[in-house]
Amino acid sequence: MLKVMYTGDPRGSGRSLSTELLLHRLRKATVLSPIEVELVLSLGEQPKQHAAGTSICPQEDGSPHPRLVVGGWACRPRILPDGRRQILSVLIPGDLMGDRGERRPFALNPVVALTPVRTISIARMVQAVRLNPHDYPGIARALAAIDRTEEMALLDHIVRLGCQSARQRMSHLLLELHQRLASIGFVHNGSFPMPLTQDTLAELLGLSLVHVNRIVSQFRRENLVSIRGGVVTIDDFARLALLADRADPTRDAASS
Amino acid sequence: MLKVMYTGDPRGSGRSLSTELLLHRLRKATVLSPIEVELVLSLGEQPKQHAAGTSICPQEDGSPHPRLVVGGWACRPRILPDGRRQILSVLIPGDLMGDRGERRPFALNPVVALTPVRTISIARMVQAVRLNPHDYPGIARALAAIDRTEEMALLDHIVRLGCQSARQRMSHLLLELHQRLASIGFVHNGSFPMPLTQDTLAELLGLSLVHVNRIVSQFRRENLVSIRGGVVTIDDFARLALLADRADPTRDAASS
DNA sequence: CGCGAGCTTGAGGCGATTCAACTGTCGTGG
DNA sequence: CCACGACAGTTGAATCGCCTCAAGCTCGCG
Numbered sequence: 001m002l003k004v005m006y007t008g009d010p011r012g013s014g015r016s017l018s019t020e021l022l023l024h025r026l027r028k029a030t031v032l033s034p035i036e037v038e039l040v041l042s043l044g045e046q047p048k049q050h051a052a053g054t055s056i057c058p059q060e061d062g063s064p065h066p067r068l069v070v071g072g073w074a075c076r077p078r079i080l081p082d083g084r085r086q087i088l089s090v091l092i093p094g095d096l097m098g099d100r101g102e103r104r105p106f107a108l109n110p111v112v113a114l115t116p117v118r119t120i121s122i123a124r125m126v127q128a129v130r131l132n133p134h135d136y137p138g139i140a141r142a143l144a145a146i147d148r149t150e151e152m153a154l155l156d157h158i159v160r161l162g163c164q165s166a167r168q169r170m171s172h173l174l175l176e177l178h179q180r181l182a183s184i185g186f187v188h189n190g191s192f193p194m195p196l197t198q199d200t201l202a203e204l205l206g207l208s209l210v211h212v213n214r215i216v217s218q219f220r221r222e223n224l225v226s227i228r229g230g231v232v233t234i235d236d237f238a239r240l241a242l243l244a245d246r247a248d249p250t251r252d253a254a255s256s
Numbered sequence: 257m258l259k260v261m262y263t264g265d266p267r268g269s270g271r272s273l274s275t276e277l278l279l280h281r282l283r284k285a286t287v288l289s290p291i292e293v294e295l296v297l298s299l300g301e302q303p304k305q306h307a308a309g310t311s312i313c314p315q316e317d318g319s320p321h322p323r324l325v326v327g328g329w330a331c332r333p334r335i336l337p338d339g340r341r342q343i344l345s346v347l348i349p350g351d352l353m354g355d356r357g358e359r360r361p362f363a364l365n366p367v368v369a370l371t372p373v374r375t376i377s378i379a380r381m382v383q384a385v386r387l388n389p390h391d392y393p394g395i396a397r398a399l400a401a402i403d404r405t406e407e408m409a410l411l412d413h414i415v416r417l418g419c420q421s422a423r424q425r426m427s428h429l430l431l432e433l434h435q436r437l438a439s440i441g442f443v444h445n446g447s448f449p450m451p452l453t454q455d456t457l458a459e460l461l462g463l464s465l466v467h468v469n470r471i472v473s474q475f476r477r478e479n480l481v482s483i484r485g486g487v488v489t490i491d492d493f494a495r496l497a498l499l500a501d502r503a504d505p506t507r508d509a510a511s512s
Numbered sequence: 513c514g515c516g517a518g519c520t521t522g523a524g525g526c527g528a529t530t531c532a533a534c535t536g537t538c539g540t541g542g
Numbered sequence: 543c544c545a546c547g548a549c550a551g552t553t554g555a556a557t558c559g560c561c562t563c564a565a566g567c568t569c570g571c572g
Binding site for chain 4: 421422463464466467470
Binding site for chain 1: 550553
């Protein structure tokens with residue numbers, strides 16, 4: 001029986017769930033050779049724990065070592081001089097952070113745990129791939145693909161913030177999370193965990209806490225989506241998708 | 257293979273202004289060896305003309321060849337199903353577009369000319385650097401640095417759209433443009449060209465045309481910035497910078 | 513001359529914000 | 543056992559930033 005761990009579960013020995021998760025994520029993009037699989041499994045590191053609210057990617061000086069999130073949620077915040085925060089992206093299990101050789105500012109952006117988070121270092125894997133690219137072409141391709149996926153999410157984020165209404169932003173975000181969580185097996189018939197406070201959602205969507213709350217209650221009242229106790233249940237996927245990228249009639253097909 | 261005849265070249269033939277601009281841009285980041293300089297100068301291509309409003313990066317199928325903007329302004333638009341546009345970034349002379357080997361979605365995003373634009377292909381240079389990285393380490397580094405700069409601008413854009421007021425967005429953008437244009441020598445005591453319509457500014461900043469107009473007139477009235485006839489003149493740099501990243505009191509230090 | 517593209521301005525309305533209070537649920541300690 | 547504070551969520555009221563609609567203006571250009 002496959003136990004799904006959301007946040008807790010500090011066990012994981014030998015060929016841990018951590019490396020399985022990494023394998024799974026890499027294989028989304030491409031096929032790995034036996035040598036490559038072996039490299040991944042040899043990582044067998046003990047996950048490191050990070051308390052909620054703490055910084056995971058602190059060493060601003062040198063290039064922070066690349067890490068993989070194996071449990072819990074995190075984000076890349078940007079703090080403005082006046083104290084407000086804009087969250088650039090959220091990280092869920094299977095996501096990467098830190099330098100993978102190109103010193104990209106986004107990858108280097110500080111990462112902060114939103115829940116208790118467990119990570120493992122993938123520095124050894126990245127290093128091996130960098131030194132002998134020819135031995136690990138699959139991993140190299142997979143890492144590049146993950147980079148591309150992250151970048152696409154960034155661009156989507158710009159569109160959300162730039163020209164969507166609050167309802168659209170929320171639905172758009174929920175659909176993105178639905179898809180990302182589905183790809184790591186966290187969605188069970190329309191439900192998935194989302195341990196984000198409404199405050200965090202507000203910082204993510206560029207809205208006020210109060211207004212996020214109103215949107216969420218609206219969605220619940222309309223039997224679109226129910227968010228309750230850190231779990232999202234999508235009640236009407238079709239209508240949500242419709243709302244996410246069409247103009248927002250604010251309430252369509254309901255009246256008339 | 258087929259070289260176009262140089263018959264139409266009005267003045268500066270041979271080592272054109274185009275390659276000078278590219279050299280200048282690359283040297284911002286690092287030092288180039290004589291061999292590298294030679295490679296850049298050997299590009300000596302005839303710039304290609306693109307009419308305003310046309311797509312510069314059309315071939316969606318294969319990887320579009322990398323090109324350098326040598327004149328005019330362009331942008332990377334994102335069109336929503338309902339017809340609205342969000343502009344992800346603007347390109348000014350010295351900026352790159354198209355695939356530089358990593359197939360990044362941002363670089364691959366379609367580019368549309370906002371004014372008449374001239375570009376040259378840098379495919380040969382990129383190809384050469386890719387095949388013999390060891391011969392051209394400086395160019396490789398410079399290209400990576402340009403990538404990073406672009407990405408930082410993207411992140412800034414998210415912050416602008418996510419949690420800044422209209423006045424802040426405008427001032428933030430103007431300062432970014434000021435800096436970028438200064439680095440290619442287009443700023444002369446506080447003035448620089450900005451051939452963007454207020455409509456385009458609106459799509460860029462996630463605002464309505466009307467409101468952009470009001471902000472612009474406000475700035476003019478307050479002797480902050482004057483935008484007139486495609487030329488921006490920053491009248492009070494300090495106050496503009498203050499406005500750009502502090503909280504917006506809408507009018508501070510004026511009363512009391 | 514008339515046309516269109518870009519800019520300007522007014523009026524009215526809605527979406528989102530802010531301020532503020534109140535609820536419910538935890539975990540802690542008296 | 544209940545009191546307590548901390549925290550997340552909920553709700554109301556008033557306000558404002560920004561949007562939409564709608565004119566009118568000013569150019570440059572065929």
